[in-house]
Amino acid sequence: MSESTSLLLELTINGQPHAVTVEPRLSLLDLLRDHLHLTGTKKGCAQGACGACTVLVNGERINACLSLAVQMQGREITTIEGLSTGDDQHPLQQAFVACDGFQCGYCTPGQICSALGMVSEWQRQVPSARTADLRASHIAFSRDELRERMSGNLCRCGAYNGIVDAVAQVYEGALGEPAP
Ligand code: FES
Ligand code: FES
Structure with missing residues (x-):
């Protein structure tokens, strides 16, 4: 061998x-x-x-x-x-708690890291499969876009509504427009 x-x-x-x-x-x-x-x-x-x-x-x-x-x-x-500094959680971590974005928590680290990557893609205006006009100069921050862009992260507990709420809550304003 x-x-x-x-x-x-x-x-x-x-x-x-x-x-x-x-x-x-x-x-x-x-x-x-x-x-x-x-x-x-x-x-x-x-x-x-x-x-x-x-x-x-x-x-x-x-x-x-x-x-x-x-x-x-x-x-x-x-x-x-x-993502956290000492006892200070990242705002996304806090929002997942506040919005009931998890049950067992197994998917949560991946959800949070994915959300960070997703927002970076958003800020670069990378289109998704939901983007209707690929030539648009601005892709609006919608709940459908958010769901599509997070669709690679499965949650076996079905905490999807809380996950979307948490991500939308944190990035309201940061993306320059209201949360969906
Ligand atoms: S463990 Fe990597 S995608 Fe499922
Ligand atoms: S919170 Fe259990 S898998 Fe998502």
Whole structure:
């Protein structure tokens, strides 16, 4: 049996530099959870269908289960653990509590990271499948757009109304227009 080749990986996670030796087949999700013990990021389907593993890579949301750790060389990863400062929760975390945006909470870290990535896409005016006019100079912040843009994150508890309320509440004003 041939020995697998391990590689030195250097990356930044939640502002902290890390240097770890990994096998080429290791997923980013397993690196976070099993090697670095950042278990806030959840494993649901492990095949890109549920969004429970969503993290930010250089500010873009991705499914960590579909990404190889070695692809993250030199990149900046943000997980749910990186969003709060001490006892101060991120406004999205507070809003999820205030709006009943969860029941069991298993999907919540992925929902929150996905919402952050979604808003960044919105601010860059990236269209979604709901965007009627792809040539429009401005894409309005609507509840339908929000639902579509968050549709890659499943909630088995069905807390969708609270999730949409929480995201809309936080970004009212920040997006330059009223929440839907
Ligand atoms: S665990 Fe990655 S998408 Fe489901
Ligand atoms: S709160 Fe339970 S899966 Fe979403």
